[in-house]
Amino acid sequence: MTDIEKVAVVGGGLMGAGIAEVCARAGLDVLVAEVGTDALDRARARISGSLERAVAKAKLTAEEGADAETRLSYTADIGDCADRDLVIEAVAEDEAVKTDVFARLDKVVARPDAILASNTSSIPIMKLAMATGRAGQVVGIHFFNPVPVLPLVELVPSLLTSNETTERAADFATGTLGKTVVHARDRAGFVVNALLVPYLLSAIRMLESGFAAAEDIDAGMVHGCAHPMGPLRLADLIGLDTTRAIADSMYAEFKEPLYAPPPLLLRMVDAGLYGKKSGRGFYDYGKDA
Numbered sequence: 174m175t176d177i178e179k180v181a182v183v184g185g186g187l188m189g190a191g192i193a194e195v196c197a198r199a200g201l202d203v204l205v206a207e208v209g210t211d212a213l214d215r216a217r218a219r220i221s222g223s224l225e226r227a228v229a230k231a232k233l234t235a236e237e238g239a240d241a242e243t244r245l246s247y248t249a250d251i252g253d254c255a256d257r258d259l260v261i262e263a264v265a266e267d268e269a270v271k272t273d274v275f276a277r278l279d280k281v282v283a284r285p286d287a288i289l290a291s292n293t294s295s296i297p298i299m300k301l302a303m304a305t306g307r308a309g310q311v312v313g314i315h316f317f318n319p320v321p322v323l324p325l326v327e328l329v330p331s332l333l334t335s336n337e338t339t340e341r342a343a344d345f346a347t348g349t350l351g352k353t354v355v356h357a358r359d360r361a362g363f364v365v366n367a368l369l370v371p372y373l374l375s376a377i378r379m380l381e382s383g384f385a386a387a388e389d390i391d392a393g394m395v396h397g398c399a400h401p402m403g404p405l406r407l408a409d410l411i412g413l414d415t416t417r418a419i420a421d422s423m424y425a426e427f428k429e430p431l432y433a434p435p436p437l438l439l440r441m442v443d444a445g446l447y448g449k450k451s452g453r454g455f456y457d458y459g460k461d462a
């Protein structure tokens with residue numbers, strides 16, 4: 174365990190809810206901050222639903238599930254993050270939105286040694302660090318979806334992150350959360366998305382060009398390469414809006430065509446077809462997705 178006991182997660186969407194859940198399951202006091210009561214209600218429902226499923230599947234006892242619930246609190250006021258040891262930002266993958274969150278956290282988080290972390294997949298940590306007056310304490314802690322299931326965390330210091338911050342963040346991810354850490358340099362996409370996103374975009378291009386049907390592309394990778402899911406279903410799980418945002422950041426950083434989002438992805442995002450979370454992407458998930 175580390176000296177980190179009070180955590181805030183800013184953003185209670187797909188990733189933020191998963192991060193808050195694993196922190197509460199690890200025994201931490203977790204505050205979830207969102208922009209308004211509707212978003213907070215959705216975050217609470219996501220986390221409670223996931224804890225209930227974990228209890229139903231006997232991954233947690235009913236008592237452990239209830240204990241985790243009591244360690245979670247919710248706020249629409251980012252100012253409530255003042256007493257936190259660690260704040261993990263998990264808002265939309267949008268540089269302007271994220272830098273605004275970091276500037277606000279810099280004003281409100283009172284502990285001088287508090288760590289300000291981002292779950293960004295592709296936005297350089299340095300850009301977020303420079304929105305604060307404490308770049309030495311800003312670090313990337315990047316989780317994978319579904320957060321309760323996937324063991325990996327990418328740890329990403331910027332050029333200005335202190336060694337102490339990086340070590341405390343690594344201890345937190347491994348010692349407290351029990352995750353497996355890989356270290357990456359501060360380049361858009363880090364390790365995993367730098368490899369994964371071109372693959373997902375290639376599958377979308379393959380579909381768009383009429384080369385093969387979605388089901389065949391996915392079945393090819395599931396049955397031919399033993400992947401747990403095919404690339405189009407995985408893009409739906411990540412969210413097509415998020416996939417596009419990551420591709421945009423990586424293209425902006427490297428100017429390589431392999432990172433350019435294909436037109437089909439752009440049109441699907443324009444249409445609000447965000448994948449599993451919106452009910453429809455490359456597949457139809459029905460109303461209850």
Ligand code: 3HC
Pocket residue numbers: 223230293294316317318319320321322323366369401402407411
């Ligand atoms: N929360 C908690 N547990 C979940 C879950 C969730 N959202 N989704 C699935 N699970 C659990 C199930 O309870 C089940 O547990 P059990 O085997 O102990 O009963 C186990 O995971 C397997 O689930 P299912 O049987 O329902 O379904 P699958 O076997 O198809 O697995 C999957 C689902 C875990 C999502 C698996 O298909 C998978 O690992 N897919 C790949 C996911 C992946 O690659 N994620 C990385 C995305 S990239 C990313 O996140 C980075 C970002 O920056 C974009």
